[in-house]
Amino acid sequence: MPQLSNSLHVRDVASLVHPQTNLRKHVESGPRIFTRGEGIHVYDDAGKKYLEAAAGLWCASLGFGNERLxxxxxxxxxxxxxxxxxxxxxxxxxxxxxxxxxxxxxxxxxxxxxxxxxxxxxxxxxxxxxxxxxxxxxxxxxxxxxxxxxxxxxxxxxxxxxxxxxxxxxxxxxxxxxxxxxxxxxxxxxxxxxxxxxxxxxxxxxxxxxxxxxxxxxxxxxxxxxxxxxxxxxxxxxxxxxxxxxxxxxxxxxxxxxxxxxxxxxxxxxxxxxxxxxxxxxxxxxxxxxxxxxxxxxxxxxxxxxxxxxxxxxxxxxxxxxxxxxxxxxxxxxxxxxxxxxxxLGIVDHVRRMEKPFLAGLHSLRDHPLVGSAEGIGLIGGIEIVQDKASRKPFPAEQQIPTKIDAKIRERGVILRLIGNRLAFSPPLIIDEAQIGDMFDRIGDALREFR
Structure with missing residues (x-):
């Protein structure tokens, strides 16, 4: 087993079963520990900051660390x-x-x-x-x-x-x-x-x-x-x-x-x-x-x-x-x-205002040779990764190209939801236009490594 970075990782592997997780891989590699959140961002135990573009599991609509609630x-x-x-x-x-x-x-x-x-x-x-x-x-x-x-x-x-x-x-x-x-x-x-x-x-x-x-x-x-x-x-x-x-x-x-x-x-x-x-x-x-x-x-x-x-x-x-x-x-x-x-907050009106820059950013990814489709509504959307746009042919599963793309996006501090050949977006509903632009800039940078 690889050396784990701290006692939390060791205790997790020893004691905790994680849903929707490859259990063997988890035992071998351990988890990434998240320690705090603020607004639309979360931080891991190494201090790295991530824009949480999946709202956790679609649910952190008001972001993280809400003192009022x-x-x-x-x-x-x-x-x-x-x-x-x-x-x-x-x-x-x-x-x-x-x-x-x-x-x-x-x-x-x-x-x-x-x-x-x-x-x-x-x-x-x-x-x-x-x-x-x-x-x-x-x-x-x-x-x-x-x-x-x-x-x-x-x-x-x-x-x-x-x-x-x-x-x-x-x-x-x-x-x-x-x-x-x-x-x-x-x-x-x-x-x-x-x-x-x-x-x-x-x-x-x-x-x-x-x-x-x-x-x-x-x-x-x-x-x-x-x-x-x-x-x-x-x-x-x-x-x-x-x-x-x-x-x-x-x-x-x-x-x-x-x-x-x-x-x-x-x-x-x-x-x-x-x-x-x-x-x-x-x-x-x-x-x-x-x-x-x-x-x-x-x-x-x-x-x-x-x-x-x-x-x-x-x-x-x-x-x-x-x-x-x-x-x-x-x-x-x-x-x-x-x-x-x-x-x-007028959250519905806010989502409608943010829909335009969100969809613009999402649709801009269509120009990438591996993005077959990109569509959304409100503040939810997805892109489909394909090997060939004309035929809509996906990559062979063993190549794990969507997984590798998701990893590169995470390296740039953005967390998306990987679902088969698709990457799903559902950022906290409080996200603003500048943060949407930042999110798509980082994703675009990650995708450029796969041209």
Whole structure:
């Protein structure tokens, strides 16, 4: 094993399992330790400063080291640092946060169910989909359709939704009744001469064919992220969600929007559902709900779903679902304050102003011979690394060219998200124009080494 730089590295290798990590490589090389953050930057234990252009895991919307939110958490801990919301008990922060979320929801919603993570929010939505159809007398509606390359979480149900086979391998997943339709990645999979609208029509037709093959009477719900984050920050092609929703309405299939990444300003609206004219029955959200500073998530449900929940709760005697830390008062207080900060900063308007320089910088990378596509919206986007632009042919996996490009970018003090052949951008929403210019200057310098 190589010599590790300090005792923290040694203790990490001895004691800690890291998610989404090559465990053998980690044991051999150890981690990079990050020690503090300030604004849009983080610092490692060697003192190196990085522009965190991935906002951690898409979530540090207000950057790092927010003293105001720290004080809110401290004050709430001193007041009532924990209480549950089981069996008719409640507390102010959870009630106020639920009211605020319903107030800003992109479509009319009736109630809020709190959890601790985006995975749990989607997991809860799966249960409520089945609960709903049982309540209305259609228990045969059990199958759920998501999309290849989608990501909806890591619990057993939410990872079954997830359309990434590497996350299923040897975990005996996905569970039965979880199906996947096409990954709507226009750049990668469109036919020669096919417009985005034509491609969207083909994607909707493929979904309908899957529904008919399985039997419409068995299909319970369809899941979709407005922008496919872990798919590589892939935007939907023009007309996609209109056509998809036409199919869902035709066969009476519930629609769940996974807003875990896109919610709270990321796409230039408060919700990605507004950006792409989605009309979901349920909305899962997390990450930027608390600016990533404390674990909390929420599932918003419409009146149709809630009325069925009332019926089934009457039948069963109670709504037998919940989490110990659901609506935790400290997490709820921090989330409430986060939403206040968004209002004070005019965060949606700020994202819209920053979209122009962000997209200009992103599109400037298209001139590089290895960048096949570069697209985004708001403050989220991605570039695809290819060996040949004309054919869109990727590099052989063993050459690890995207990995090497990502490493060079990190050497220049910028952290992006590497996803297969794509590099994804999702900087903190507080980033300014000068910082955007600096970010793309450094990335451009790194890419020039690969001409």
């Amino acid at each position: 720290a004080k809110v958490a401290y004050n709430q801990m001193r007041d009532i640092g924990y209480y549950h919301i089981y069996r008719h008990a409640s507390h102010g922060p959870a009630i106020e946060l639920a009211e605020k979320l319903l107030e800003i929801a992109p479509v009319p919603m009736s109630k809020v169910v709190f959890q601790c993570s985006g995975s749990e929010a989607n997991d809860t939505a799966v249960k409520l989909v089945w609960y709903y159809w049982n309540a209305v007398g259609k228990p045969q509606k059990k199958k759920i359709i998501a999309r290849m390359a989608s990501y909806h979480g890591s619990t057993c149900a939410s990872v079954s939704l997830t359309g990434k086979p590497e996350m299923h391998a040897d975990f005996n997943l996905p569970f039965p009744n979880f199906l996947h339709t096409e990954f709507p990645h226009y750049y990668r999979f469109a036919a020669e001469g096919e417009t985005e609208e034509q491609y969207s029509a083909r994607m909707a037709a493929a979904l309908e064919q899957l529904i008919l093959k399985e039997g419409p009477e068995t299909i319970a719900a369809f899941w979709a992220e407005p922008v496919m984050g872990a798919g590589g920050a892939v935007l939907p092609p023009a007309g996609y969600f209109k056509r998809i929703q036409d199919v869902l309405r035709k066969y009476d299939i519930l629609f769940v929007a996974d807003e875990v990444i896109c919610g709270f300003g990321r796409t230039g609206n408060m919700w990605g559902s507004q950006t792409f004219d989605m009309q979901p029955d349920m909305i899962s959200c997390a990450k930027a709900l608390s600016a990533g500073l404390i674990p909390i998530s929420a599932l918003l449900i419409n009146e149709r779903v809630f009325q069925a929940m009332l019926t089934e709760s009457d039948r069963q005697g109670s709504f037998a679902h919940g989490y110990t830390y659901a609506g935790h008062p400290v997490a709820a207080a921090v989330a409430l304050e986060t939403l206040k900060i968004y209002d004070e």
